[in-house]
Amino acid sequence: MTHALAEPDDAPTPDRARVERPDSVAAAAALLRDSRGTVLLRGGGTQLDWGGLATDPDLVVDTSELAGVLTHNPADMTASVRAGTRLTDLQDHLAGDNQWLALDPPTATRGATVGGLLAAGDSGPSRLRYGGLRDLVIGVTLVLADGTVARSGGHVIKNVAGYDLAKLVHGSLGSLALVAEVVVRLHPRPAVSLTVAGPADAAQATAAALALAASPLEPAAVEWVGGADFGTLYVREDGSAAYVETAAARTIQLLHTLGVAAHTLPPDEAGGAWYDHAAAVIGATDETVLRVSSRPSELASLVRHAAEAARASGVSLHVVSSAGLGLHTFRLRGSEPAGHAQAMTATRDHAVSGGASVLLRQRPPEVNELVDALGPPPSTAALLGQVKAQFDPAGRLAPGRFTPWY
Amino acid sequence: MATKQTDLLAAPAADDPGGVTTALAKLLRRGLSQDRVITDVTRLRTYECDGITGYRVVPALVALPQSTAEVALTVAACADAGVPFVARGAGTGLSGGALPVADGVVISLARMRRILDIDLPNQRMTVEPGVTNADISIAVAAHDLYFAPDPSSQTVCTIGGNIAENSGGAHCMKYGFTTNHVYAMELVLPDASVVTVGGDGIETVGPDLRGAVIGSEGTLAIATSVTVRLLRKPEAVRTLVANFSSPAAAGEAVSGIIAAGIIPAAVEMLDALAIKACEAAVHAGYSLHTAAALVVELDGPASECDEGFAQVQEICRAAGTTGIRIAADPSERMLIWKGRKAAFAAMGRISPDYYVQDGVIPRTRLGEVLARMQQMAEDSGLRVANVFHAGDGNLHPLVLYNAAVEGESERGEHLSTAIAELCVEMGGSITGEHGVGTDKACSMPKMFSEDDLAVMKRLRAAFDPDGICNPGKIFPTPRLCGERPGPYRVHPLEAAGLIDRM
Numbered sequence: 001m002t003h004a005l006a007e008p009d010d011a012p013t014p015d016r017a018r019v020e021r022p023d024s025v026a027a028a029a030a031l032l033r034d035s036r037g038t039v040l041l042r043g044g045g046t047q048l049d050w051g052g053l054a055t056d057p058d059l060v061v062d063t064s065e066l067a068g069v070l071t072h073n074p075a076d077m078t079a080s081v082r083a084g085t086r087l088t089d090l091q092d093h094l095a096g097d098n099q100w101l102a103l104d105p106p107t108a109t110r111g112a113t114v115g116g117l118l119a120a121g122d123s124g125p126s127r128l129r130y131g132g133l134r135d136l137v138i139g140v141t142l143v144l145a146d147g148t149v150a151r152s153g154g155h156v157i158k159n160v161a162g163y164d165l166a167k168l169v170h171g172s173l174g175s176l177a178l179v180a181e182v183v184v185r186l187h188p189r190p191a192v193s194l195t196v197a198g199p200a201d202a203a204q205a206t207a208a209a210l211a212l213a214a215s216p217l218e219p220a221a222v223e224w225v226g227g228a229d230f231g232t233l234y235v236r237e238d239g240s241a242a243y244v245e246t247a248a249a250r251t252i253q254l255l256h257t258l259g260v261a262a263h264t265l266p267p268d269e270a271g272g273a274w275y276d277h278a279a280a281v282i283g284a285t286d287e288t289v290l291r292v293s294s295r296p297s298e299l300a301s302l303v304r305h306a307a308e309a310a311r312a313s314g315v316s317l318h319v320v321s322s323a324g325l326g327l328h329t330f331r332l333r334g335s336e337p338a339g340h341a342q343a344m345t346a347t348r349d350h351a352v353s354g355g356a357s358v359l360l361r362q363r364p365p366e367v368n369e370l371v372d373a374l375g376p377p378p379s380t381a382a383l384l385g386q387v388k389a390q391f392d393p394a395g396r397l398a399p400g401r402f403t404p405w406y
Numbered sequence: 407m408a409t410k411q412t413d414l415l416a417a418p419a420a421d422d423p424g425g426v427t428t429a430l431a432k433l434l435r436r437g438l439s440q441d442r443v444i445t446d447v448t449r450l451r452t453y454e455c456d457g458i459t460g461y462r463v464v465p466a467l468v469a470l471p472q473s474t475a476e477v478a479l480t481v482a483a484c485a486d487a488g489v490p491f492v493a494r495g496a497g498t499g500l501s502g503g504a505l506p507v508a509d510g511v512v513i514s515l516a517r518m519r520r521i522l523d524i525d526l527p528n529q530r531m532t533v534e535p536g537v538t539n540a541d542i543s544i545a546v547a548a549h550d551l552y553f554a555p556d557p558s559s560q561t562v563c564t565i566g567g568n569i570a571e572n573s574g575g576a577h578c579m580k581y582g583f584t585t586n587h588v589y590a591m592e593l594v595l596p597d598a599s600v601v602t603v604g605g606d607g608i609e610t611v612g613p614d615l616r617g618a619v620i621g622s623e624g625t626l627a628i629a630t631s632v633t634v635r636l637l638r639k640p641e642a643v644r645t646l647v648a649n650f651s652s653p654a655a656a657g658e659a660v661s662g663i664i665a666a667g668i669i670p671a672a673v674e675m676l677d678a679l680a681i682k683a684c685e686a687a688v689h690a691g692y693s694l695h696t697a698a699a700l701v702v703e704l705d706g707p708a709s710e711c712d713e714g715f716a717q718v719q720e721i722c723r724a725a726g727t728t729g730i731r732i733a734a735d736p737s738e739r740m741l742i743w744k745g746r747k748a749a750f751a752a753m754g755r756i757s758p759d760y761y762v763q764d765g766v767i768p769r770t771r772l773g774e775v776l777a778r779m780q781q782m783a784e785d786s787g788l789r790v791a792n793v794f795h796a797g798d799g800n801l802h803p804l805v806l807y808n809a810a811v812e813g814e815s816e817r818g819e820h821l822s823t824a825i826a827e828l829c830v831e832m833g834g835s836i837t838g839e840h841g842v843g844t845d846k847a848c849s850m851p852k853m854f855s856e857d858d859l860a861v862m863k864r865l866r867a868a869f870d871p872d873g874i875c876n877p878g879k880i881f882p883t884p885r886l887c888g889e890r891p892g893p894y895r896v897h898p899l900e901a902a903g904l905i906d907r908m
Contacts, residue, residue, distance in 0.1 A: 051611070075661055076768045076799075098667065121609060132608070134617055135586050142861070150861035151854065156766045157579070158798040159835040160572050160621050161842055161853055162880065163862040167585070167617025176613060188667030210527045214550075216641030216707055243710040293607025295528040326528075326607045355606040379601040380615055383868070387613065390864040402612060 017057050021065040025082075025141060025149060025180045028066060032178070033147025035059055039396045041174040043084055043116025046107040046282075049362045050120055051173050052373040055400040061178060063115055069093045070181065071155075078138065078155055080183040083115025090114060094186060102130030102187040106278035115179035121171035125221035125236065125277070128324045130187060133170065139183030140166040145392040149180070157185045168387070174398040175406075176391045190238035193220070194248045195270035198255055198262030200233040202226060202303040202319070207258050208233055209296050209323035217250055222324035224299070225280055227317055228307035233260060234273060280320045281329045287318075288332040288340040288363040290347060294356035296326040302351055306330050309346035313339040329361075341370035348375050374405055381405045427466040427509070430487050434469055437479040442470040442517070453512045456497040456504040457559075461844050465492070465506035472517045474592060474600060474630040481628065482598035484511050490874045493628045495536065495567030498559040500762060501843030503570060503623045503879055513628065515566045521545055522631060529636040530589055535566025535629050539573070542634060551636040554581040557839070558747050569629050572621030574839040576672045576746070577703075579797035583839075585620040587635045593619065593627040596870040604633070618865065623841050624876040626869040640705035643671070644715040645733040647742055648722040649696035653677055653792070656698040657772040659725035660796045663702070664769075666721060668714045673797035674701040679756065680749050680791040680804070687752035690745025696728060700796065701746055703739075749793040750804065757789070757806035759815070761822040765829030766838040769799035775832055779803060779825055786821045788814070800838035801829065827852045842880045848887035850880065 037058030063084030104124035139153030315334030556575035590604035807818035
């Protein structure tokens with residue numbers, strides 16, 4: 001196995017599948033209405049491996065032509081985009097007005113689209129301060145498998161009229177409907193960001209995350225990159241120049257009491273650290289990547305168990321944790337597929353038994369054959385099946401994605 | 407895993423409502439205790455309406471379960487008998503969302519008010535649905551934690567009701583709504599199975615059912631335990647009131663604050679009529695000689711907060727403020743909020759009757775909307791007072807009328823509905839926080855297409871194929887939309903001074 005980084009072009013396009021690139025909601029609706037057979041919905045192709053692998057579809061609906069910013073109202077701090085818009089393109093568009101969609105998922109660097117990010121429920125370090133996409137989307141237009149176009153929410157931040165279908169598709173991984181347009185609330189771009197960093201093992205990182213949450217400080221991100229018994233803690237402060245200086249000093253002081261000798265990173269070093277951080281969340285194509293969502297206090301214990309499982313299975317463990325949020329990415333690396341499978345299953349079983357949720361995000365093909373991609377079904381499996389039956393009764397969209405749950 | 411309660415007796419005949427109720431009551435009295443199944447008409451009347459008192463329906467039976475198992479048992483009995491049920495918290499909702507169904511059951515969660523778990527390090531609490539919004543914050547106040555959503559009825563309204571309505575409050579521009587503050591919920595589905603949505607972490611695998619249920623106005627499931635997110639209390643809070651010579655000038659100041667990249671914890675606006683009523687009721691020290699007052703509150707780390715607060719004052723001066731009052735201490739801050747929060751109930755001081763509206767517009771269209779509303783009010787020969795969450799464009803126009811004057815009630819109702827629909831025309835919404843419920847179901851087609859509503863109904867069908875879970879809410883029905891609500895009447899809790907309308 002080699003350590004090549006995953007590129008969007010690696011996204012699987014089955015040979016026999018017809019690929020269509022509708023350029024409007026109406027075209028996407030017509031395409032789905034007038035076609036038959038199974039369908040894979042694809043945005044930037046950065047998250048197609050998440051969950052169970054979809055079986056080869058008859059049709060790929062690619063949203064790369066369903067792109068572009070539709071509206072941007074700086075004074076209302078809202079924007080609407082076609083779902084195939086790359087997040088980086090949206091951010092470029094908004095930067096002129098000193099605003100951004102407060103979302104920094106690592107997959108954005110690989111071309112992730114706004115619609116794909118919503119369907120995948122992906123987020124990044126800034127979720128700590130600004131919430132995830134589920135918290136930032138205020139309206140959505142969906143196209144169902146039968147071509148029905150449905151809208152929920154609207155263009156205003158505060159709105160409780162009707163069901164919130166954007167929440168329903170969040171995390172659905174293309175199994176319920178095509179996300180065609182998305183309306184989001186925006187935030188002012190922070191004038192300055194400062195990153196404080198220091199060496200910390202998983203236990204120190206856990207303690208630091210809890211102590212920061214209990215303090216009056218309001219960091220924009222608290223991240224830890226490490227392994228079995230080493231690591232680095234990163235704390236980012238966003239705000240005015242005067243504020244971030246004060247906040248960084250107070251953060252360093254707090255970390256010092258926990259035995260973490262932290263310092264403020266110079267801007268170029270901070271930029272490099274966050275770039276590496278994003279790459280470390282995505283991982284390499286020959287790695288098995290698990291996303292674990294737990295209470296923040298569980299980080300150290302989860303790492304300890306995952307490290308033990310990795311050691312026993314002959315693979316190495318690499319961790320990136322949004323420690324303040326309790327969102328951890330565990331990467332397993334090693335030459336033996338059986339080792340990946342064994343460590344993955346043991347780590348997941350342990351995490352799930354402790355109340356965490358675990359999503360298998362990526363695994364090499366030879367590992368895939370050895371694992372149960374989804375793991376034990378949740379109590380909502382039957383309900384999810386009923387939702388699927390209502391939204392996609394013919395079972396066209398992403399067949400296999402959530403099998404055997406629904 | 408899902409568990410289903412099917413160990414109940416066979417359903418009574420559905421073609422005989424009286425017989426159904428009798429059989430259901432008998433069944434439930436066996437499952438719950440005698441005194442927690444109400445069928446006596448006098449006591450049933452307590453449940454005939456929620457905070458919107460113009461709609462009244464006496465239910466056939468009220469059940470007061472004390473546990474998830476008892477809720478499931480009650481729902482199973484309703485499902486088996488084909489009897490609709492409506493979950494109810496404190497009954498403070500302002501859209502008729504907890505309006506009972508005739509011949510149906512009300513499931514009151516008022517007896518489920520235990521705090522089940524407090525996890526201080528992870529800043530969360532698990533509570534039963536009948537715990538009040540304010541009691542959550544009170545339980546952890548000593549640890550400098552609080553629950554952020556703060557609807558005006560927070561001392562009385564329950565977390566179960568907040569879940570149903572996706573409640574907000576004055577501080578949601580910065581802190582969001584209930585949906586942003588819930589990790590997990592245990593639900594009893596309309597088929598009586600018990601599931602958990604959400605989880606220990608903020609991500610779960612698969613569609614976000616927790617998000618779909620929050621704000622569904624009790625039409626998808628009944629939450630029997632809720633794990634909420636708690637926030638660290640901000641280090642500093644700064645509050646001011648700035649007066650302006652017109653609501654438009656105040657609106658400019660709000661735009662300036664937003665443009666400066668400041669996200670205030672709250673920005674509230676009151677117009678002259680609203681101020682007059684508030685001052686008559688509360689004497690909070692608002693100026694009676696101003697056309698509009700802006701309440702701006704910032705919070706956060708002290709240095710950030712102070713920096714922003716100085717900027718806000720400059721922006722208000724640039725927008726032509728005629729005077730700024732800065733809260734000197736927490737008690738003055740409380741007084742300013744008391745005045746603001748008294749606005750709805752205070753309308754009684756200047757008008758015998760009024761309708762409370764709850765629309766949302768893109769904030770930048772405020773001037774235009776105010777002018778249109780003024781014209782519409784003049785055309786109707788009625789007065790409209792305005793209080794709003796100016797930061798997020800959530801308007802609460804209060805249509806003042808006198809029910810004793812022939813035709814005024816109808817004109818007021820039409821004006822109020824027309825204002826909500828004007829909000830849609832402006833690119834906004836018919837409701838920002840009160841919900842659709844019974845009250846606005848007939849306006850839904852102004853905002854959503856037939857297909858939009860049909861797809862929403864597919865979600866409902868997935869949860870509740872037989873349509874027994876709070877039917878008649880959110881979606882327009884010919885029967886409902888042919889009827890009219892009665893005039894607004896003061897809610898008993900409001901009369902007692904326990905709640906305000908916001």
